[in-house]
Amino acid sequence: MDALKVADLSKSFGQRQVVRDVSLSVSAGETVAFLGPNGAGKSTTLRMIAGFLEPDAGEAWIAGASILSERTQAQTSLGYLAEGxxxxxxxxxxxxxxxxxxxxxxxxxxxxxxxxxxxxxxxxxxxxxxxxxxxxxxxxxxxxxxxxxxxxPPVLILDEPTDGLDPNQKVAMRALIKRMSATKAILISTHQLDEVEAMCSRVVLIDRGEIKADTTPKELAGRTASGRLEDAFHLLTRGERAA
Amino acid sequence: MIEAFAMQARPALNTLRAIYLRELAAYFLTPLAYVFIAIFLIAVGAFTFEIGRFFDTNQADLSPFFLFHPWLWLVFLPAIAMRLWADEARGGTLELLLSLPAPTWSLVVGKFLAAWTVAGAALAMTAPMWMSVNWLGSPDNAAIALGYLMSFLMAGGFLAIACAMSAAAGNQVVAFVLSVAVGFLFTAAGLPIVGSALGPGLADVLASFSLLAHFEAAQRGVLELRSLVFYLGFIALWLSLNAIWVSGRKGG
Structure with missing residues (x-):
């Protein structure tokens, strides 16, 4: 069973749709990167999963409990590091x-x-x-x-956990997350590609509120001629450096 | 069935208790509660003795003391409650709170009870006034006790408004101004000048919603069940609005 499951989450602020039909899952022992450029909808998605924001549509389950209909039970199984x-x-x-x-x-x-x-x-x-x-x-x-x-908690959601840290602090934080990853389902929001390669077994790429890829970092990097994750990121998000 | 209810209520009560203790610590580990209590005591003393002419009445009762409570609570209580939700919104900790495994009402009640405890502490520290009238004469202690009870309940009413305004405004200054304005409406509704302007029928209806009118009944030494129900219902209503406005932030 997936420790964390998200199905078709959508959210708009006024006329602006910031998250559109986002679905993903994370199993115990898995560390998944939720990758995307700034403003892609990462934090909004995580806030909906954590129960801080109500989705317009869709649903999320934490350790089998719905964040909408069994919020307290779901949040009991969740550790959430909010942005900032x-x-x-x-x-x-x-x-x-x-x-x-x-x-x-x-x-x-x-x-x-x-x-x-x-x-x-x-x-x-x-x-x-x-x-x-x-x-x-x-x-x-x-x-x-x-x-x-x-x-x-069995499920951890970390919104940009290393943002603003110096290189030494980043190494220490990554080591800590890696230690916890053996037993927990961890979803890490980030826009730092070295973090994805260092810690994550899978990457879910989001841009302009939509999921663009859900695969391994290696497979994602392999989608470009250069074989670099950075180029794949550009290709799938803005396309400025399409290979 | 009771066991199932207890299982459901436990997380809420755990959070309520944790929030209550955290807020109480925030009041008493900073100068906030001490400054509030000190200024309240100075103000209540000044109003009782200088404006209320306590000694000139030649009566061993606390009528001049209770007379100014609605107006002092109206101004002082928003000052301690305005930060309760506005601070959480400003500091980003609202996200932390709302991701805790507890219903919103437990957060609302925990914060309210902490502020009400501070108000209760301020009220309790006026006890020497009660002792003084017993030393000076033979007051109706039951009436004084009733005055204290109703003043405490009235304080709960003003605080509940201020908590709700703090959640709605998300800014301390705006919350303070709105709390005083709304509190004034629910106080002034019981003033004779408002009643005489509106005529007896409408005046009675308005007075039944006034924090002041229900408190004045208690000052006559009469415990009215409808006043008790009014204060408790008033608090529940504003705390419900508070919870709705906090939950409303989830909509983005």
Whole structure:
């Protein structure tokens, strides 16, 4: 069974249709890149899957539960890192993680254990007592990711998890995602091609709200004469460099 | 059946509790709650003793004290509630909240209860006033207790409006202005000047929707069931609107 399944999601803002009949699926143990240029409809699609936006049409299931008719159950199985990694800056890292653990129904003892686990996984143990507002961007991203996995969900949706990070921070974040990928279904929104090649077994390419490809990075790259993913991206999105 | 209900309610209650504690911490770990309580106490004292002429009445009761509560709540409570949803929208954390496994009403109620707790704390800190009138004479303590209860419920009404406006406006300043404006309408509807301008029939109808009119009944020492129902219904109505406006953001 697919841990995450999306069928024919559509969304318009006013007259502008930003997502059109998007369908995709992710199985446990699979890391799928949701690739597309800026403004392609990636974040809107992820927001609909996470239950933050209501689709005009279509449906999404997380661990078999519908995000429309069984929202609470679906969201229990989901870890969601929203675009920009929003955080409560006035809280300490520990308080923030404890808040999220409580919302997921973890007892005090379970929360303590979970915070220790995610602090270790996200390499934030040394800043647990720090106010979030004092942390660097890289740490904030990791804190947000730790918050997304504090309840150990089977499905992870990460919206541009490495955006704005320096090269060292990117390597660390990718290593963390790779470690988690063995057991979880992970959907990563990105427009960074090196990220796709480094972490993902499959790529779903979206442009102007429509799915243009759903295949392996290797097969996608092979669609161009150069065999480069970058050229395939250009070919399928804007076509400026069609091979 | 009860077990099934408990299974469904548990995530909502977990989130409600977590939101309540988080908001309470946001109030008390920053100067917000302390400044609010301090200024409320100064204002209520000034109004009671200076404008209400507390000592000139020569009566051991708290009528001059309760007299100004509707107007003080009207201005002060939007100040503590205006940030509740506007801040979430501004900081992007609304997306975080709405992706939590809980119904929207649990978020709404959790935030409201935290703000109501701060209002309750401010009200509780006026207790020395109650002790003073007992020291000065023999007041009707049941009537005073009723005044406190109804003031607390009225505060809930003003807060519920402010919470809803914070969700609707998405901006703190706009939320504050709208809350005061809407709160004023629901207060002024019970003023005699409004009643005399509209005639007795319409005035009675309007007064039945006034936070002020129901509070004045309590000040006479009369506990009216319809006033209790009104305040609780009023709070429920505005919290429902709050939930609808928060959910409305899902539509994009």
């Amino acid at each position: 990694a929003p955080l409560y800056l006035d809280l300490s890292v520990r308080s923030f993680l404890a808040f999220l653990a409580r919302t997921h129904g973890l007892s005090r003892a379970e929360a303590k254990e979970a915070i220790a686990r995610v602090a270790d996984e996200a390499v934030i143990a040394d800043v647990l007592t720090y106010p979030i507002e004092t942390l660097s961007k890289g740490y904030r991203r990791r804190v947000a990711l730790a918050g997304a996995i504090v309840h150990d």
